[in-house]
Amino acid sequence: MSLFSFVHTGDIHLDCEFKGISTIDERVGNYLKNATFSSFNNIIQFCIDKKVDFIIISGDLYDSEDQSLRAQLKFLSCMQLLDKHHIQAYIARGNHDSLKGWSADLDFPSNTHFFGGKQVESFTFVKDDIILAKIFGISFLKKDTQENLSICYPKIKNNEDFFSIGVLHCNVGNNKEHESYSPCSVADLKSHGFDYWALGHIHAQTIVNKDPMIVYPGNPQGLNPKETGAKGFMYVSVDKDKRIEPVFFPSDSIRWFINEVSIQSISTLQALKKKLSEVINKNRQEADYRPSICRIILQDRGVIAEYLQRDGYVADLLEDIRIMESDETNFVWVENIYNKTKLEMNKEAIKQQKSFIGDLISMFEKYTSDPALKSQLIQELDALFQSPGGKKYLTPINPDSEEYIELLNQAENYCLNQLQLNPAEPNEELSLI
Template structure:
């Protein structure tokens, strides 16, 4: 019975966010990461003699600056054609028809399923039928699933879809649907894209997000790659995630409780970074660091956050022999001997009280009138920019935004009058 690969969200030639400007960051490796991950995918398909590759949207990150992105993808698809690998893809929100002003003819082993209505690609020799629909415009709000064709009798039926299944918090609700909608079609496997994290939403029949092929920001931590599906003689699908990324992201929490000064605070990086490097298996690693705890060093850390970040970047480079670098440092320390994050009556204490109220009270947060729609629209007009609106109804998303606010303001509030050097 057949084997196939399911991948999504390649975002080919998309920049990896917030790294290339940092001293010591491997700029060339960062810029080439999405292409190298695609190369790993092609090499794996050829080496394993997998006959079919499914791409569930967002092959591209948006309109090309020039034809080089499309030429690179077409060249890789020709490698698959020469190895006998067929490819079926749908367009997602980033590479919707309306988002792409340039196009190239792809090799004849590649089938792009249509926009406007779902289409089907049938591979009789594999015993597979693939049903899918591409995006015509970026902001697709229609539930595509009811319009997908009925299963083809006698074949293994796959639904290919770029979608936000209900409950996909933190992701823009493009082509939204419910898990029940997918299961009602009677397909044997659903190959999903849009959520950049590998997830199995339903085991049998499998409803699966492949995740991104390559993590591109600190929101996409851990191994990234594709899904391999092996179908047995009874028609049951075995799903296995195959890491294919060329670098990793991690978020590390550093406990600096009791640290007397900057050197001691920086040494808190050693054990967490060592564990993260081991988990990355020798791949380059970008890390975001959060320093927390009550310590005498708080005033010095808050007074000079640029030096703190520079010292931590230097230590990360030394500990990893240049394999790890620091994307950002978030400071959540407090001076010793006070209850709460900031002492009552201090600017930091007032900040923490205000943020705690906003985090716990959805109504208070809504009263801020935070609306990112216009900002996101302007940013999306910049080529190569990847923007998804935060889900402000999601408590975790709200708290993450407020944590970022604290990280920006705490050094200003905490550096004045609280154990400052």
């Protein structure tokens, strides 16, 4: 039987602006601007329904140091609600919402406890006059905190009666996919004798270690097209022998998907539409009938590649699909369709023909592989990428990156398709579309 229970969450990024989406409509816009709040509300409601004893937020509660007032007020109202239900809240600040940033200086209720940034602080959780848990934590003083904060935590003795929890926003094991804030190792954390490490910073839900339990709950709401699948928080119950049972619960109000669709076995555009419709319905089911956003990437070679290269075709396809979804309550918004298909052709054989097309293919190959030619070619993009707007808003293209190769590949496909290298014989089904 559990002695007490708590919810561990983090990386909520309240009022986040959602990066990497190229198109939205009014309905999706409304969902998105409230998505982080809705998912946080889901967690708060869960705490109330399950009558948990406290909630831990392990950093990045807000999306930016200059936290939006809307985010702060919503958070305040959530804390007031928890207070009514006698649920405590312990909050550490992370790199996104470090103590350096602006705050509206709101009056939080007595259940809300923020960790300071100068040293590790602790709060005691008492129930029926018994100390059940001690929660240790530290907030980021500034965004760029590169020192290992884990070493600041005290050592906990084995025979302590209370359950000890360490709250920290950090990058354990120097995960290269994430910025290296407060880097530390599993061994660092284990050495302190805590029963549970409530970590934040990594957005994918991960149980780093089981004894002691070191947990990243992941973020409760996917924040960009790459953060796909279910997102949520950890519900942890602790029994009198300090045995713990963490369970993941989804809380996202809108879910993200990336669907890579091969056109290899698709012979008509009608069949492609059907396939995309299936993919969208599968997303809907996987999203457990909550609204979702998906990015479709068409790839591989196939007979329909030539048609997909035509100006405006993919845009029309996208429009059609969105129209189909417009009446759905649990809609799947197709954010974009990326056409990475390749024309069905034997480039080597064409090169052997000594035709202009062959020479063109060879030319593209040269500019894909020769470093000197690559840097020469990339300069032709300076007109845009080095313009004031370009410098401010565009991601520069590195000639050694995969992106550059993909770009050249698309340019090549575009040329080959326009040159009508492979004028297909009329296909009844294609012509019908």
